[in-house]
Amino acid sequence: MPQRILIIGAGFAGMWGALSAARALDLAGRADGAVEIVVIAPEPFLHIRPRLYENDPASMKAPLSALFAAVGVRFIQGAVEQIDVDAKTVLTRDGAGVGSTLGYDRLVLASGSRLFRPAIPGLAEFAFSVDQTDEAAALEAHLHGLAARPATPARNTVVVAGGGFTGIETVAEMPARLRSILGTDSAVRAIVVEQAPAIGPDLGPGPRPVIDTALDAAGVERRLGVAVVAIDRNGLTLSDGEHIAAETVIWTAGARAQALTAQIPGERDRFGRLHVDRDLRVPGVAGVFATGDVAHAATDDIGNVAAMSCQHAMALGRSAGHNAANDLLGLPLRPYEQIKYVTCLDLGPWGAVYTEGWERAVTLEGKVAKDLKHQINSEWIYPPPADRAAIFQAADPARLVVA
Numbered sequence: 001m002p003q004r005i006l007i008i009g010a011g012f013a014g015m016w017g018a019l020s021a022a023r024a025l026d027l028a029g030r031a032d033g034a035v036e037i038v039v040i041a042p043e044p045f046l047h048i049r050p051r052l053y054e055n056d057p058a059s060m061k062a063p064l065s066a067l068f069a070a071v072g073v074r075f076i077q078g079a080v081e082q083i084d085v086d087a088k089t090v091l092t093r094d095g096a097g098v099g100s101t102l103g104y105d106r107l108v109l110a111s112g113s114r115l116f117r118p119a120i121p122g123l124a125e126f127a128f129s130v131d132q133t134d135e136a137a138a139l140e141a142h143l144h145g146l147a148a149r150p151a152t153p154a155r156n157t158v159v160v161a162g163g164g165f166t167g168i169e170t171v172a173e174m175p176a177r178l179r180s181i182l183g184t185d186s187a188v189r190a191i192v193v194e195q196a197p198a199i200g201p202d203l204g205p206g207p208r209p210v211i212d213t214a215l216d217a218a219g220v221e222r223r224l225g226v227a228v229v230a231i232d233r234n235g236l237t238l239s240d241g242e243h244i245a246a247e248t249v250i251w252t253a254g255a256r257a258q259a260l261t262a263q264i265p266g267e268r269d270r271f272g273r274l275h276v277d278r279d280l281r282v283p284g285v286a287g288v289f290a291t292g293d294v295a296h297a298a299t300d301d302i303g304n305v306a307a308m309s310c311q312h313a314m315a316l317g318r319s320a321g322h323n324a325a326n327d328l329l330g331l332p333l334r335p336y337e338q339i340k341y342v343t344c345l346d347l348g349p350w351g352a353v354y355t356e357g358w359e360r361a362v363t364l365e366g367k368v369a370k371d372l373k374h375q376i377n378s379e380w381i382y383p384p385p386a387d388r389a390a391i392f393q394a395a396d397p398a399r400l401v402v403a
């Protein structure tokens, strides 16, 4: 029986974790079948979540089967329901509902995050989202369906709840997206609601003037310092009593680590992420690593912590896979570190804004930043080619994507 590195999730962290683990086995001369790398996820596709606010979200996924086959990673289609850290097993269920138990020698939890939906009346029934591919596809179908409805102000209005990173990217796209569906002369409205007194509260003051310029250019209205208190079939109600008539409400506010984190003993942060050490191990839980959006991980020695972002998930994945493999082989581990932090925020037809550092100093804006965003979203975050040498080069945990 081969020893097994089991990776839960085939997102940015899980995919890179598997490729990096394969690289580590190869480097150690141990790609001999004595250790197998297994990835379990509902589909053999990398879902490109950062692009789900764009047109045609159903196409935003990249196949993984050839990639995994090129480096000997075994893929199991299914979802993990239970983790038993004492027995070192997981219970999985496949698409047909058949359950099975799988053991592991090292476990890498990379099951990502989900949009947080608070108990606001009507949210579950009436709000759309761009969090998962099927949800974004449902929004797309709804938007196209609006064209067949009577032309009312409510039909022509989209409200985005949450003025953070995802909410801003989503609302900035909406006027042009609506006009492309309803007609270029349609009187469309796009409104963003943010309960903090300023747009992009977590982005800080640096990029805010650029964001405001772009939203003004797109004609996006802001409702700041008010919360959504109810959503209904015809719109939503704000905490100041205003009711906005809108046939499309998109909820974007907040993310939480995927629920399997609750089955692993350990400290969790306010997003449900497991605290990990610098090697990305869950302290006190033998053989378990956490990575990507499920991990609360220090990026440096001065107190910065990885964001729930693709940028961090890719590097966290490479480190976790490498360390899980080396740990199993008894080789030295490589502490995770990601000193440089950047953000590139899409601002619709106006352009984008690119910032550097945790203070988010603006270094590019407008079209030049938009060109960079396009490159990030169409090249950098996609899997490498299904070629063993190219994969191992890209999967090096020491690789700096943004230097």
Ligand SMILES: Cc1cc2nc3c(=O)[nH]c(=O)nc-3n(C[C@H](O)[C@H](O)[C@H](O)COP(=O)(O)OP(=O)(O)OC[C@H]3O[C@@H](n4cnc5c(N)ncnc54)[C@H](O)[C@@H]3O)c2cc1C
Binding pocket: 008, 009, 010, 011, 012, 013, 014, 040, 041, 042, 043, 047, 048, 049, 050, 051, 052, 053, 078, 079, 080, 081, 110, 111, 112, 113, 130, 131, 132, 166, 258, 260, 291, 292, 293, 294, 308, 309, 310, 311, 312, 313, 344
């Ligand atoms: C609209 C939007 C825009 C974004 N924009 C940006 C951006 O511009 N820049 C940026 O850096 N980040 C952005 N992000 C965040 C980024 O997408 C996430 O941080 C990233 O996807 C996290 O990667 P991950 O691998 O940890 O998780 P995910 O990508 O969520 O992958 C999780 C994987 O785990 C699988 N899984 C879940 N549960 C189970 C289970 N029980 N069993 C087995 N498998 C399971 C899933 O199917 C998936 O394969 C955006 C996100 C959204 C939604």
